[in-house]
Amino acid sequence: MDKKIYIFDTTLRDGEQTPGVSLNLQEKLEIAKQLEKLGVDVIEAGFPLASKGDFEAVKAIAKNVKGPVIVGLARTSKKDIDRAWEALKYAEKPRIHTFIATSDLHMEHKLKMEPDEVLNTAVEMVKYAKSLCPSVEFSPEDGTRTRPEFLYKVLEAVIDAGADILNIPDTVGYSTPNEYGAFIKGIKQNVPNIEKAIISVHCHNDLGLAVANSLAAIENGATQVECAINGLGERAGNAALEEIVMAIKTRSDNFNCYTDIVTEQISKTSNLVSHMTGVEIQHNKAIVGANAFAHESGIHQHGVLNCRETYEIMTPESVGLKKNSIVLGKHSGRHAFEERLKELGYANLSMDKINEAFIKFKDLADKKKSVSDEDIEALVIQEAFQIPELFKLEYFQISSGNSTLATSTVKLGFEDKKLEEASLGDGPVDATFKAIEKAIGIDVILKNYFLKAIGSGKDALGEVTLKIEKDNRIYSGKGISTDVIESSAKAFINAINKMHYEMNYDTNELNPVQ
Incomplete structure (x- = not known):
């Protein structure tokens, strides 16, 4: 097996375009560092022109993450490319990824451009990007619905202009495996200078075929696959990184190739991304689902x-x-806890974060007979990657029943003040949320609420994931506790804290589709 498949992770760019997902700089940086541990070859860190927040995140990742190639997305315009390079220039291995639509449908109805204009623009902007950055990737958006003869012409020209990676996107997830494999084979056979570039593929999952299409492309000559953790992305998402990697590893006899992914890091990465994005993993999801x-x-x-x-x-x-997730209890000491953290892959946590997690663990152990690895990981993720707590839940009390209107009283810590309010609601959770809003003096829209048990038994942790909306922006929050009302309140406050944390950034975003 001498054929290596390069894994291009777009969780932080296309994955963040998942409806309802918005990551702040700290969250993006933490995910990028975990992707480095996972062993991905390429990290598409964002779209620098989209917003100040995206620019700062790409810049921070370029400065702090070594090993993988760091990519910034740009349309075929000097303004986009300049902004991308301004963020990427700090990277050990930078790459500008520029794109323009090439299908007749997109050229006529979206770009309002003639084919020759598109071709000339692509060539000119690839040359310009190459003058700034040593590596340039080019994508013909809606590639699979582009006339092959025009696509071959564009690809040949951009290779001559300096593109060293050609990405062929199935932008709307329309292709089938046989069709897509033949499409990639046609490119290899009909683009004269194709050996000067890597063929990459970027498949969307609108028909549930993104992974199958990506694997078909590998069988027909593609050597880079663009994918996302948990299959995140526009609409139905992208090809799932974990599924592609484990298909190649498990069926190496069929694909005769390999990746450099550290597969033992897959579960940890999946859980981290789920926590940060607020997108739950379906139980029957291949590789990383609870039932896998x-x-x-x-x-x-x-x-x-x-x-x-x-x-x-x-x-x-x-x-x-x-296999065996039952480990520690209330009599377990700090040393045993630290050892278990190392086994779970959290050896690099700071002493402060370990101390905070250990306190939470002991509190939980007093409430539960045994604490599972799932419990510990949930605590660590919550504590290690928590944003600054502007508002903190200090106290709550509810009164509820099937024949009474639910009432909730909450007390929040805010700087050196105590904020206390009570409210009625349609159930104890609703009443608690309304009391929190009154205490803070804010009005938000609850867009999504999801409760799941971590572990099993009557004393299982309840983990609440929710999303709120304010001024057309979505913020996700998580909270965990053995009391579901408390975990709900913590999740709601977590989302509000995120909202305040992110108010420092310009949030006008562009949403490129590939």
């Missing part, structure tokens, strides 16, 4: 106990999961 290694059927259980291979084609350990 679960067996309900007695026949399946019997088979797996006798021989794992009967119903498991990969091991939980290969993606960073452990």
